[in-house]
Amino acid sequence: MYASNTFARTEVQALNGYNAGLSIEAVQERHGVLRVAKLGSNENPLGISPKALAALTAEAHQAALYPNQSCGILRNALAHKLAIDGKNLVFGNGSEDLLSIICRVFLDHGDQVVTILPSFGLHIIYPQAAGAEVIGVPMGSDMRVDVQALMAAMTPRTRLLMFSSPSNPVGSALNSAELQYVIDNLPPHTLLVFDEAYFEYANGEADYPDCLEMLQKSQCHYIVLRTFSKAYALAGLRIGYGITSDPALAELIDRLRTPFNVNRCAQAAATAALADNEHLIASIQHVRSERSRINKVLQQDLGLQPIPSLANFIFFSSPLAVDSVNLSLLQQGVITKPWAEAGYRQFLRVSIGSCEDNNLFLQALENALHQ
Known part of the structure; x- marks a missing residue:
């Protein structure tokens, strides 16, 4: 009896799957939270134009x-x-x-x-x-x-x-x-x-x-x-x-x-x-303003060192085990993306969301780092 994976090409058998991140529904069901800030996929919080x-x-x-x-x-x-x-x-x-x-x-x-x-x-x-x-x-x-x-x-x-x-x-x-x-x-x-x-x-x-x-x-x-x-x-x-x-x-x-x-x-x-163009400009301005605000809180209030970013996300290293920080964030209704790549597993990436979602993330991260 052949195993199912033997039908695939050798290269495909050896591949790691792509980490697409969690959905709002999955976090709500798994952790019993109603309000979820989806900050793991770098989406535009202003929505479609x-x-x-x-x-x-x-x-x-x-x-x-x-x-x-x-x-x-x-x-x-x-x-x-x-x-x-x-x-x-x-x-x-x-x-x-x-x-x-x-x-x-x-x-x-x-x-x-x-x-x-x-x-x-x-x-x-x-x-x-x-x-x-x-x-x-x-x-x-x-x-x-x-x-x-x-x-x-x-x-x-x-x-x-x-x-x-x-x-x-x-x-x-x-x-x-x-x-x-x-x-x-x-x-x-x-x-x-x-x-x-x-x-x-x-x-x-x-x-x-x-x-x-x-x-x-x-x-x-x-x-x-x-x-x-x-x-x-x-x-x-x-x-x-x-x-x-x-x-x-x-x-x-x-x-x-x-x-x-x-x-x-x-x-x-x-x-x-x-x-x-009006919607595009508003989207960019929101990201730049909120990115600056979040960076300031991460540095001055939480003592972290986020990497300077020109995108709509921030990459930062956690002083605590990333798995425990990520679990705490999910339990508080915040989805980020803990990086799973060898050599960089102490990092998380957080998307720039709405002002409300960003506030939820900052409070949840503070709680996670000081629990």
């Missing part, structure tokens, strides 16, 4: 019809906003979908992928699933990307250099000089997959460069990934996009994506959200 909601509602009556497989209207709107050729754009069921497709298109057994540690889990899981070896380069003691160590890890087998900036889970980001160092030292046989899921929150900050402009001026082969899940508040609709250095890269990705991988409601809502 009114314009996007109206577009979503108007499109719902067309749900019986297949969507535009090329995301035509959204493609044109994004191409205009980014001042690029629409042929350089690819779309996915969230940028996570594109990560999966990219790994299946460009990786094979014997290839290597270089990424940073701590890492967004899918930057490791998807390459491993494709049979590639993943080389993780730890951040420096300041919890910033060590670009010299990163580029020193390149070998003739390095097919992809894939990491996020701002980093998930840390929140730190490359500055102009650091990105230029990566560009100048990227081997010609390596494709840069630059994950900017948190771009909107970092854009405009003093130390954050115009990464797309710098890459466009280079000779690099690249794919810049962005999403409508975070600042645009469409996480539940699953829609992300990639900007490629060459239409040929986009065409290769399109060969392996499913024909209708972005549903018509998501396309309509994303197009409307892209045009609702």
Whole structure:
């Protein structure tokens, strides 16, 4: 009698599952709490924009019809906003979908992928699933990307250099000089997959460069990934996009994506959200204001040292065992994300939520640290 797992490829049998975090319902049922602050998934506490909601509602009556497989209207709107050729754009069921497709298109057994540690889990899981070896380069003691160590890890087998900036889970980001160092030292046989899921929150900050402009001026082969899940508040609709250095890269990705991988409601809502600059600005301003307030409390009142972040979350080390702190937070109705990656298990990541949810988190954390 064969065991069920023997039917799977060897690489899949060895994979760790992605830690997607807990739902509100699961915490309510498990811990008997009514009020839950969901601060583990980096969602937008302001919710969907009114314009996007109206577009979503108007499109719902067309749900019986297949969507535009090329995301035509959204493609044109994004191409205009980014001042690029629409042929350089690819779309996915969230940028996570594109990560999966990219790994299946460009990786094979014997290839290597270089990424940073701590890492967004899918930057490791998807390459491993494709049979590639993943080389993780730890951040420096300041919890910033060590670009010299990163580029020193390149070998003739390095097919992809894939990491996020701002980093998930840390929140730190490359500055102009650091990105230029990566560009100048990227081997010609390596494709840069630059994950900017948190771009909107970092854009405009003093130390954050115009990464797309710098890459466009280079000779690099690249794919810049962005999403409508975070600042645009469409996480539940699953829609992300990639900007490629060459239409040929986009065409290769399109060969392996499913024909209708972005549903018509998501396309309509994303197009409307892209045009609702007022809601985007309000979302960014809320995060920056609350992030500053939470950092101040963590440092001055709780004696912690959160990592400076340009994203909509904060990464901090706990002086007590993370498992006990996390359990205490859950029992008080607060979901955060204790980091499970080896070498970083003393850290938690907390999303910036509503003012009320943030207050609940700060009080619950104080209770957890002094119980």
